[in-house]
Amino acid sequence: MTTDSPFAAELAWPDYLARVRDAKSPILIPLGSMEQHGHHMPLHVDVLLPTEFARRVALEIGGLVAPPFCYGYKSQQKCGGGNHMPGTVSLEGATLVNALRDVLKEFARHGSREFAIINGHFENSWFITEAVDLALRELRWDGITDVKVVVLSYWDFVTEETIARLYPDGFPGWAVEHGGVLETSLMLALHPQLVSLERAVDHAPASFPPYDVYPVKPEWTPASGTLSSPKHASKEKGRILLDVCTEGIAKALRDEFQLSAAARRSAAA
Amino acid sequence: MTTDSPFAAELAWPDYLARVRDAKSPILIPLGSMEQHGHHMPLHVDVLLPTEFARRVALEIGGLVAPPFCYGYKSQQKCGGGNHMPGTVSLEGATLVNALRDVLKEFARHGSREFAIINGHFENSWFITEAVDLALRELRWDGITDVKVVVLSYWDFVTEETIARLYPDGFPGWAVEHGGVLETSLMLALHPQLVSLERAVDHAPASFPPYDVYPVKPEWTPASGTLSSPKHASKEKGRILLDVCTEGIAKALRDEFQLSAAARRSAAA
């Protein structure tokens, strides 16, 4: 039985407690979704990717990865294809807010004071914001005022240089990256058996008017469910993205967290 | 890329849709918790076990397993050691209710009409009840009135005969089985690398008065966190339990669900 897994839930409680208490391991919480990602990728891409980033960063800084959120906020047409798509299973805003609020408070109750939300589903962003605010407030009411939460989406750590390198023909923008080169390359690097690039549909990036309409207009979403073509995705690009984002996130957390000496050593190693 | 995984989230959406639409695959939703399970087992026992039962049953009846709920309702002292224990990370009742309600409604929106909640954490039970009631009500308001939900906890399918066979010295009751012979044997059969039987604490079954006290009295919970000793757990017992419960659950779902011809054939094979 492992006593040094980066995954908190793989530990027995005494080992978990030692990590949280003495090593002051920060808690990294991956947030994903169950959302269609085209014909060529499965429905849990948004869970697998932030969980892997969380794992890598946890190993670097001595953190612990919490069980991931497997369901996220409702997919939106202009960034995720829309919640009407088959396979997309989402939570109400309030449900997501309350679930993350609860989990943050519970970890803090055990003594954790440093948290990183590792988001993998764009639509979660603002409900994370609200959840963190509510959790901090209730912790404050309980006299716990020294909690710090870093909130991030892994793609925000892709540098300008990397974008230029990966999208030599021009970057369509994160909004339409859904199921495109970024996610597909990462999946190819990490879980190639879960990708069927040959099933991917090649199409021009989706283009939307500068507003949203509800109920959604299904014809706005490409039939494939992806918002840009993954055809230029590759395992190599995935490895570059993995490295760049892991490094960026690890640096951010080292900058923000009061890591224990042990964690710092491990991090610096 | 697999097109016939029992795990819904491993499918691309067109494959998922085909399964739900044509094969009328029922959806099996595992509900667990992040909860201490003594010195000898990790914190996600209650997720791993129902997920595995769901997987086995899904393969038998042609169903699909939804992503598991990794967090559950607050651990109670007399059946789970208590929510004050390190490593136990729980949801408010209302949060769990709303999350399961949301997920049921979303799957139904895609066309699924048959659901099984596969519970692995006793404390979830009544919040599942409420979630199902609220989901059915809102679906009814949307004109969807033909949904059927089977709610079960896997241990309720352990037969009297099996209990007699596995507990020759007497069965302490499910209530104090937390971290005991049942769960440990199942984990030994499925994930031996996640169990350290040698770290298990041998103690008499916890004994509680016929009432609860809040805030909890920590001295009521054995220091180990388990409520009965796992020392008589074994891989063999785990296999027996796996078989008995899988068979029982599969039969129940075959009895209750209108499985498609294909699924029936597969189930009968």
Next chain:
Amino acid sequence: MTTDSPFAAELAWPDYLARVRDAKSPILIPLGSMEQHGHHMPLHVDVLLPTEFARRVALEIGGLVAPPFCYGYKSQQKCGGGNHMPGTVSLEGATLVNALRDVLKEFARHGSREFAIINGHFENSWFITEAVDLALRELRWDGITDVKVVVLSYWDFVTEETIARLYPDGFPGWAVEHGGVLETSLMLALHPQLVSLERAVDHAPASFPPYDVYPVKPEWTPASGTLSSPKHASKEKGRILLDVCTEGIAKALRDEFQLSAAARRSAAA
């Protein structure tokens, strides 16, 4: 006008205040339901019984009985016949949680610090748990940290010996006791004019599969609404149950509460 009623609501406020402030009377809150109990008993059995236990125990230990909760959580098929039965009028889970939370907090605001929830409706159990947790949390936020709540269901105080004595032909289990020997005997001992034993339907104990189905399958519930036959109920059995449970509950509360000297004297008398 009485100044020493065990029922808090029968007191004028100065008398109530004296009891709570000086005698440190614990508050006992009966929780019931409006639920069918077969052809032979009225709909408020689950209110009358815990209220009477609360009254008797309050007299023994110097406590005060709060007004009862006349509505409870939704009746379940396998323990209460089901919420589809005529006459059963229930609350949503969240409503019950919030109502009990509010009432606990209000009594604590007046200075009470010791509470016993006397439950008479099985389905209420987990929503009581949640209500108590939320109330303690909000009281904590208000700086009140010395509150203690004992939660109990009166039938859990029926001893093994009593079961053997009352059910010479074998005990069907509490789950199917709904409207059976226990409740009917207690009602015969306390409110014989509200029972028509001759209208009771004699049938074998209901038998259910090890799972629940929603929407309920009405055919699972015996047509009578009771889950086991009350024909062996008697006033004498009711008196035995009254004594055994009252004694057990009173002892539990004496063990747990810091009763005032006066209350102790009264309790010891």
Next chain:
Amino acid sequence: MTTDSPFAAELAWPDYLARVRDAKSPILIPLGSMEQHGHHMPLHVDVLLPTEFARRVALEIGGLVAPPFCYGYKSQQKCGGGNHMPGTVSLEGATLVNALRDVLKEFARHGSREFAIINGHFENSWFITEAVDLALRELRWDGITDVKVVVLSYWDFVTEETIARLYPDGFPGWAVEHGGVLETSLMLALHPQLVSLERAVDHAPASFPPYDVYPVKPEWTPASGTLSSPKHASKEKGRILLDVCTEGIAKALRDEFQLSAAARRSAAA
């Protein structure tokens, strides 16, 4: 065992069902509070009075009285003395709204279509309004559109003539009647053993500025807790009030409800 009690909860379910189905008995729901009523009356005046009015009216029109709401909305200083007073135990607004909403919906589910809310606690008024609106909306979503709810407070049926007769020295207004002549006279007529008129404090009617202040200014509430003197209360006045209000309410419900022929006959008798 009674089969014709006006109290719904005293019936067995088949008798209840017959009344609701065939006789189309309207449901009368008394709403009260647990609230101090001075030195001379107990805390449940606001439950006892509307319950008795409901009982009398139910007998006249063939209705059924639901179990009363024993807790109400927070007492306000200018009409109930204030929620800071000892003995006053109140619900949050949302809790009261949801509880009444739930109960209305449940009775409607059994087939009842006509309801009267018989209020005995002024502070409940607007939360009743909201509860009724929410219940009607959810019933509408369930396809039930023929429900009618009459909402009333019993004192609104005291006629001008009666006021002139009962308050020969001038009527202080309902707002400050809290614990005064009206309620005390009714209690003397109905429950004399629960009143100690000799303990009543005689004081001028409370006088308040035309605004409220929060947190309350305790000095605004007379030390007695009553807002006007009950010294002119009498059993005779209570009987007059009982008659006038019962008659007024019964007429209102006869005007508004489609009573069955049997109920009409009974009502006309």
Next chain:
Amino acid sequence: MTTDSPFAAELAWPDYLARVRDAKSPILIPLGSMEQHGHHMPLHVDVLLPTEFARRVALEIGGLVAPPFCYGYKSQQKCGGGNHMPGTVSLEGATLVNALRDVLKEFARHGSREFAIINGHFENSWFITEAVDLALRELRWDGITDVKVVVLSYWDFVTEETIARLYPDGFPGWAVEHGGVLETSLMLALHPQLVSLERAVDHAPASFPPYDVYPVKPEWTPASGTLSSPKHASKEKGRILLDVCTEGIAKALRDEFQLSAAARRSAAA
């Protein structure tokens, strides 16, 4: 750019901060509605009037007027014509409660400690009460215990003398004043271009039974939407009302608030 507007939202933040911090300006929050007011007045009468009273009083006592609440609680038939009327756009009770709670807490977070709710829509009253209670509670949990909130409706400051003067033929009561002499006169004095007295419908005051019925009975509401005739409204009466209410409210706030020396001077000037 103004630095001394009575409207908080017209200030830049440094000017706002100076007013709140140093001058200890109380915050006045106008609450209105979007509600039909007959053929002769627009839908925002209930916003315009309390905002103007707030402005006048703020100028007198050195306070700041918060942005008004433009939507209020559901219009009721017996005081506002009913929520079924065209043009009436209302909030759920809980929404209004939470919105006012949030706003109060935010202003308190900046340092404000004295608040006046200036209500212009009768139906808001009890939801204001609840909002203030919830806000004070959460502020208390945050350690802020010195907040004072005055809650008022402007018409409660119309003196008996003024009523006698303005309604020489008898006062129909505030309940049926909706769209009548009071509101119309005030609008004529303040916004004559928004009133078309010639379109006003002259009719006897609406008369209602002493109870409410839901769903509303549209025939109870006069076809005009007003509950009494505005024909005797005049600009002169409006000016009298403006003066009387402004003076009354200003005095109340001076009595209740710890105004800064500067504000007192300005108020006394």
Next chain:
Amino acid sequence: MTTDSPFAAELAWPDYLARVRDAKSPILIPLGSMEQHGHHMPLHVDVLLPTEFARRVALEIGGLVAPPFCYGYKSQQKCGGGNHMPGTVSLEGATLVNALRDVLKEFARHGSREFAIINGHFENSWFITEAVDLALRELRWDGITDVKVVVLSYWDFVTEETIARLYPDGFPGWAVEHGGVLETSLMLALHPQLVSLERAVDHAPASFPPYDVYPVKPEWTPASGTLSSPKHASKEKGRILLDVCTEGIAKALRDEFQLSAAARRSAAA
């Protein structure tokens, strides 16, 4: 009294009804905030601007402007300076969601079927999404399925060409435009008396790391509260922006809405 105001609340109900029923006027709902906008602009910039865009567009297409939302979601550090800033008064996420949900449903109840949310505060965006989804769902439960909602933020209609023209030295991005050239220019064009450009602080655009930290780090926000310098703002730029956005929004709504013939004529004129 006007009968053709673009502001719905300035109409009497018969005129409002005629516009909604016959002319099928779409409803435009401006959403703003009370949020600091630096030293040189007042706190209600985010209300004034979308209200003016709504007014202009309403005049073009024959729509009606609803009363604006004067409070919005919590200001965020990287796009609005942060909710810790003085003068910023915000709503909880759930409050905003519920308020907009309520208002949409009410307008739809009167017969409106076409809505445009005109957002002026970036932080509102995702709570608008949720509100619209909840409103559409509840309307659907009420059998109203033909509602269409367009959601937009006015700055999304600034074309690439305009950006190039207005920001000759490079566009810092919308995220840091808070209080910068866009908003200041618009305010100069519309409400010059509310702007003090000489008080504006000139500073480089704020630069943030690719993540958020909670509680906020106040040192991240420029002391001025603006995120980029407004010094290049001008009335001329404001006029250009007004024209470009008004035209863009009007075109979008003409494309999406089934405007009545009259409205089309007016729009085409």
